[in-house]
Amino acid sequence: xxxxxxxxxxxxxxxxxxxxxxxxxxxxxxxxxxxxxxxxxxxxxxxxxxxxxxxxxxxxxxxxxxxxxxxxxxxxxxxxxxxxxxxxxxxxxxxxxxxxxxxxxxxxxxxxxxxxxxxxxxxxxxxxxxxxxxxxxxxxxxxxxxxxxxxxxxxxxxxxxxxxxxxxxxxxxxxxxxxxxxxxxxxxxxxxxxxxxxxxxxxxxxxxxxxxxxxxxxxxxxxxxxxxxxxxxxxxxxxxxxxxxxxxxxxxxxxxxxxxxxxxxxxxxxxxxxxxxxxxxxxxxxxxxxx
Numbered sequence: 612x613x614x615x616x617x618x619x620x621x622x623x624x625x626x627x628x629x630x631x632x633x634x635x636x637x638x639x640x641x642x643x644x645x646x647x648x649x650x651x652x653x654x655x656x657x658x659x660x661x662x663x664x665x666x667x668x669x670x671x672x673x674x675x676x677x678x679x680x681x682x683x684x685x686x687x688x689x690x691x692x693x694x695x696x697x698x699x700x701x702x703x704x705x706x707x708x709x710x711x712x713x714x715x716x717x718x719x720x721x722x723x724x725x726x727x728x729x730x731x732x733x734x735x736x737x738x739x740x741x742x743x744x745x746x747x748x749x750x751x752x753x754x755x756x757x758x759x760x761x762x763x764x765x766x767x768x769x770x771x772x773x774x775x776x777x778x779x780x781x782x783x784x785x786x787x788x789x790x791x792x793x794x795x796x797x798x799x800x801x802x803x804x805x806x807x808x809x810x811x812x813x814x815x816x817x818x819x820x821x822x823x824x825x826x827x828x829x830x831x832x833x834x835x836x837x838x839x840x841x842x843x844x845x846x847x848x849x850x851x852x853x854x855x856x857x858x859x860x861x862x863x864x865x866x867x868x869x870x871x872x873x874x875x876x877x878x879x880x881x882x883x884x885x886x887x888x889x890x891x892x893x894x895x896x897x898x899x900x901x902x
Contacts, residue, residue, distance in 0.1 A: 627668075640701035643667065649708040653715045673709040673718045674725075677702045677757055681803060684764055691768060698761055703754045713747035714740060720753050756780035760803055784811060790823050797823040809833065821902075824849065825880070829902050832882035839884060844868040848879035861885040865894060876900075 615621045625631050628642040648670035651658040662669065678699035683689055709718035717738045719728060724746065731738050738746075759780040766774050781800035790797035799821075801811035810830045815821065821829075832847040839857055844865040846854035853875035856867025861883055869876060880902045881895065 637700070640705055645670070645705065646708050649673065649705060649716055650712050651715075652712065669715075670709070671716060673705055673716060675702045675706050675718075675720055676722070677706075677720070677753075680757065680764075681760055684760070685804060694764060699757070703757065706750045706754055710747035710750040713743045717743055718746055718750050720750050724749075756782070756803060785820070787823050787826075788820065791827075795823075799823075799826060808837070818902075825901050828880040829882070832880045836882040836884045842885045843883070845882045846872070846876045846879050847882070848875050848877075851875075853879060861888060862891045862894065865891050869894070869898070 624639050624645075628639075628644045630642060632639040643665065644667050647662050647665065647667040651662045651667070651669055653659065653669065678697045680694070680697045680699070683697040684694050706718060706720055709716040717728065719725065728738060728742070728746075731742065759778045762778055780803050782803055784799045784801045787797040787799055789795055799811075805812035810826060810833060827850055828847045831850055831852075832845045835847070835852060835855065836843050836845045841857050842859065842861045842864045843855070843857045844861065844867070845852060846868050854868035854871035856864045856869075856871065858864040858867060864885075865881070865883065868881075877899055878901055881900055883891070887895070
């Protein structure tokens with residue numbers, strides 16, 4: 612529909628399947644005319660004879676954007692029925708079928724890949740097997756993460772505490788300069804549904820890119836300061852608290868944390884559970900801190 616509204620010639624799915632879309636759109640692409648065109652191995656004479664016999668046209672390129680299940684369950688007022696209706700069935704089916712047959716079918720699920728694939732087709736007349744394999748692997752990562760979110764949601768809704776299988780999914784937030792030590796590699800992954808107030812959900816306002824140790828220390832500091840209801844300040848250096856203070860104001864709390872160990876706080880991480888006022892900001896400015 613979006614393509615049609617933007618002047619692109621399209622063929623409706625019902626024209627391909629010869630069957631109307633039914634059940635409020637729940638059933639439209641689960642049809643031999645679709646999956647036969649995706650799964651037929653082009654070098655297999657028997658496969659090609661079968662699809663020709665049944666009037667099935669091969670499909671060489673598949674682009675699918677799944678129903679926004681993650682975005683739907685992220686809404687505070689989402690209902691169970693709304694979540695269920697945003698579980699895509701046909702989309703993952705087409706993606707998986709195309710990915711299984713990736714030597715013959717190019718499959719895309721990430722809009723970030725549109726331009727590079729289009730450019731490759733324009734320059735070389737097609738997509739290389741190496742690129743097709745990369746795209747297929749990406750699809751299976753995507754559908755696995757999609758299913759993991761659905762499984763987690765339904766498991767929680769069912770009230771199950773110890774399911775026979777526990778599947779989680781994480782999304783890449785950023786590549787890090789190095790790991791705990793300079794010779795080690797590291798990547799920062801976050802939960803697909805980051806907890807509010809966590810380091811993964813935080814937005815960096817300025818400064819250099821965070822390191823592995825920065826993230827670990829910041830997370831530890833946040834976990835500690837969240838234990839307090841009153842104004843509190845926590846200083847962490849290399850995963851070790853070097854100062855914790857509470858007070859009637861955030862300035863008083865920070866001053867107490869600073870007094871606990873004026874030496875170790877140098878180059879450390881500070882976490883506060885109140886908005887920073889001018890007096891506290893000025894005190895922080897006088898100390899070298901990573902965060």
